[in-house]
Amino acid sequence: MSEFSFEGRVAVVTGAGRGLGRAYARLLAERGAKVVVNDLGGSIEGDGADIGPAQTVVEEITAAGGTAVADTNDVSTRSGAEAIINRAVEDFGRIDVLVNNAGIIRYAGLPEIEAENLERHLAVHLVGSFNTLRAAWPHFVEQGYGRAVLTTSSGMFGLDNNLSYAAAKAGTVGLARSARLSGEPHNIKVNLIAPAAMTRMGGGEQPDDAQPVPGMPHMPSAAVAPMVAYLAHESCPVNGEIYTAGAGRFARLFIASTEGYVHQDGPATxxxxxxxxxxxxxxxxxxxxxxxxxxxxxxxxxxxx
Known part of the structure; x- marks a missing residue:
């Protein structure tokens, strides 16, 4: 048996019908987890719905000897998020791992960007992560165990036409940092992944069998999955931290402060x-x-x- 087994564990992976989420779901299933493959099946802008992507991943998992079910509920609504978690509990008896990967992107920046653009990104990335985490939380507390991996992004460093995406992804950092403090007494750990991969939202998805080409980025989704699986495992040693993964590199991101300057003599000017x-x-x-x-x-x- 692998040292990092998920036998007996049940995982929910949102946005798992393609790309990164698919890679996460397949690896967790390969390692023994029973997986709820959630994906609304819409466009990268969040429009439309289709059970096809989630069902295809389930078929891939089952063909490889794993166990999975498809789900198409919408993380951006409270009822949708609760239905996703309930699917895990009803079909598999528990929920141990939550990987919040669902997301959209609608490129826009100032001054043209509309408020609706920001609102929609917040609804899926930030509120969606909150909705599913809140729905899973009572189960985590009751069993004295839980692992959640939220998705942030290097996009929060800034790009002129991804204002809403950057804002929403930065928000998940604050969500995880506070949630981990609530989770510590219950053996619940909440960490973040900032993936680096070629996906539908990030320049075009690379096929599973793509080979490296000298001088060109080689960033398959599968290269991110080992970090996510480690953060989702019972032996994960950290809580509330941010990690990047992709293209063969794994690193920690963190929020830091300089020592700064201390003014001593009266009010500073x-x-x-x-x-x-x-x-x-x-x-x-x-x-x-x-x-x-x-x-x-x-x-x-x-x-x-």
């Missing part, structure tokens, strides 16, 4: 800020706060000795 700009931005001795209280303690340490 704009001139004081300007004069100490280099110290404020100096990345030497930066620190990575574990949570809000840790940041507050470090930020205010000069006042408390």
């Amino acid at each position: 704009v001139e004081d800020v300007a004069a100490n700009w280099d110290s404020i931005n100096d990345e030497k001795d930066y620190y990575v706060p574990s949570d809000l209280m840790a940041w507050s303690g470090s930020f205010l340490k000069h006042q408390f000795g």
Whole structure:
């Protein structure tokens, strides 16, 4: 038996009909998990619905000897998210792993972007992650175990025409960072993946059998899946962290603070800020706060000795 087995575990993977989600679902099933393959089956903009993608992945899993069922509920609604989790519990008796991968993208930036564009991205990426996590949470607490992997993106670093996508993906970071604190007493871990892959939303999906071409990116979805499986495994050692994976590289992303400049003599002025700009931005001795209280303690340490 593999060291990283999912025998006896039940996983829900959203957005699993194609690309990254498909790769995650297939690997988890290969490692022994029973999998709910959720996918609305719409376009990359979130329009339409089709059971075909989810059902195809289920057929691939079962043909390989695994166990899976297809689901087409919409993560952006509370009822849809609850139905997805209920499908796992009703068909397989429990829910151990939640991988929130469902997403859309509608490229737009300022000044032309409409509010509806932002609202739709938030509904799927951020609210969808919240909806499914909240639906799974009581089951995690009751059994004293749960693993959730939310999806963020390097897109949050910024691109002129992905404003809504970047904002929504940055939001999942705050969601996971706070959820992990609630989960710690119950052996629930919530981490994030920032995948790097060629997908429908990221430049065109590479086929499973694509071979590397010198001088060209080789970024199959399957290259991200090992990190997601590790974060979803019972032996995962971290909680509330962000990891990137793809193209053979695996790395940690984190939110850090510089030590900055401490003004001591009376109220600071704009001139004081300007004069100490280099110290404020100096990345030497930066620190990575574990949570809000840790940041507050470090930020205010000069006042408390």
